[in-house]
Amino acid sequence: xxxxxxxxxxxLELRSIRKSFGALKATDxxxxxxxxxxxxxxxxxxxxxxxxxISQIFGNLKPDSGDIFLDGKPITNTSVSDRAMLGxxxxxxxxxxxxxFSVLENAIVAKISHSQxxxxxxxxAFSDPSLIEGGFAILKRVGMExxxxxKVSDLAHGERRLLELALALxxxxxxxxxxxPMAGAGPEDTIFMTKVIAGLRGQTTILLIEHDMDVxxxxxERISVLVEGAxxxxxxxxxxxxxxxxxxxxxxxxx
Numbered sequence: 001x002x003x004x005x006x007x008x009x010x011x012l013e014l015r016s017i018r019k020s021f022g023a024l025k026a027t028d029x030x031x032x033x034x035x036x037x038x039x040x041x042x043x044x045x046x047x048x049x050x051x052x053x054i055s056q057i058f059g060n061l062k063p064d065s066g067d068i069f070l071d072g073k074p075i076t077n078t079s080v081s082d083r084a085m086l087g088x089x090x091x092x093x094x095x096x097x098x099x100x101f102s103v104l105e106n107a108i109v110a111k112i113s114h115s116q117x118x119x120x121x122x123x124x125a126f127s128d129p130s131l132i133e134g135g136f137a138i139l140k141r142v143g144m145e146x147x148x149x150x151k152v153s154d155l156a157h158g159e160r161r162l163l164e165l166a167l168a169l170x171x172x173x174x175x176x177x178x179x180x181p182m183a184g185a186g187p188e189d190t191i192f193m194t195k196v197i198a199g200l201r202g203q204t205t206i207l208l209i210e211h212d213m214d215v216x217x218x219x220x221e222r223i224s225v226l227v228e229g230a231x232x233x234x235x236x237x238x239x240x241x242x243x244x245x246x247x248x249x250x251x252x253x254x255x
Contacts, residue, residue, distance in 0.1 A: 009036035010072070011175050011205040012057065017066035019052055019229075026052040027063065028229035034175065034222075039197070039206045041220035043213070045249075049229040050209050054177055057207070058090055059083045071174055089173030091164045091181060097152055103163060104148035107135035110170035142166040142196050158189025162196065169204065176200075178208045182215055194218055217241070225249070 012034040019027040026049045034040045042050055055061040057068060059080040068076045070086055078086070098106050105126055111134040112125060125131055139145045142162050152160065161181055168176055181197070182190045194215050200206065201221075210216050216223065217237045224234040227249045233240060240246055 011036045013069040015067045017056060017063045019063050025229045030231050032224055034207055036205050037202045038221045039201055039208055039219050041208045041216045041223045042226060043216055043223060044226035048226040050226055054179055058088060087174030089168040089171050090177040091168040097163055099153045101152060103144060103150050104135050106152060107138040110138060110167045111135055138166050138170045141169055158185035175205045178206055180209055182210060182212050
């Protein structure tokens with residue numbers, strides 16, 4: 001099984017994940033594979049269980065039953081911090097962003113965290129040329145280098161989401177969980193963020209939760225549809241858009 005997994009390059013595998021809250025089946029026998037370098041979208045109506053599933057992947061919630069594998073290794077019972085060390089990054093925690101610091105200073109902190117050289121905090125880290133260079137490299141991945149000196153609290157919502165993405169990528173994770181990166185973003189921010197995420201295809205493995213179907217169908221190479229906690233379909237964007245069950249349950253039968 002290990003050899004098969006490596007051949008297929010499956011970064012994330014869920015096997016029969018179940019999670020209930022009382023009578024509510026929030027995750028109902030979910031099995032899923034996310035392949036290396038792919039953008040895999042998870043879609044579904046509000047209340048479908050998407051956030052619950054993401055929480056189980058990241059480790060905030062423990063499944064009632066089932067198994068989770070990262071790069072072939074079982075992580076079902078590992079902590080959030082251990083999963084982060086093993087290579088799961090996420091871009092949906094505003095608390096990851098230091099509001100009173102500049103954009104570049106946030107990137108430098110991420111750079112220090114990645115190298116695990118916490119002693120650098122006792123030096124003038126923000127004026128260290130190598131750390132500044134590393135910070136700029138982090139910002140360049142998402143086209144934010146021109147905002148380096150701006151204070152994070154002065155950023156627009158979409159710009160802050162972009163910085164969150166940059167900081168998640170700074171850890172060079174095996175898998176990035178993007179939970180509604182376009183939420184609250186205006187049309188221009190959405191177009192720019194879509195381009196940035198598209199540019200990560202092949203470099204980073206992404207599991208994307210997004211309500212904007214235009215964005216999903218532009219970005220995703222594979223889509224899984226969650227309805228009432230269960231995956232009702234997985235396939236290419238074409239297969240999903242033509243799936244009668246999906247159209248009736250979620251996309252709308254007129255589409």
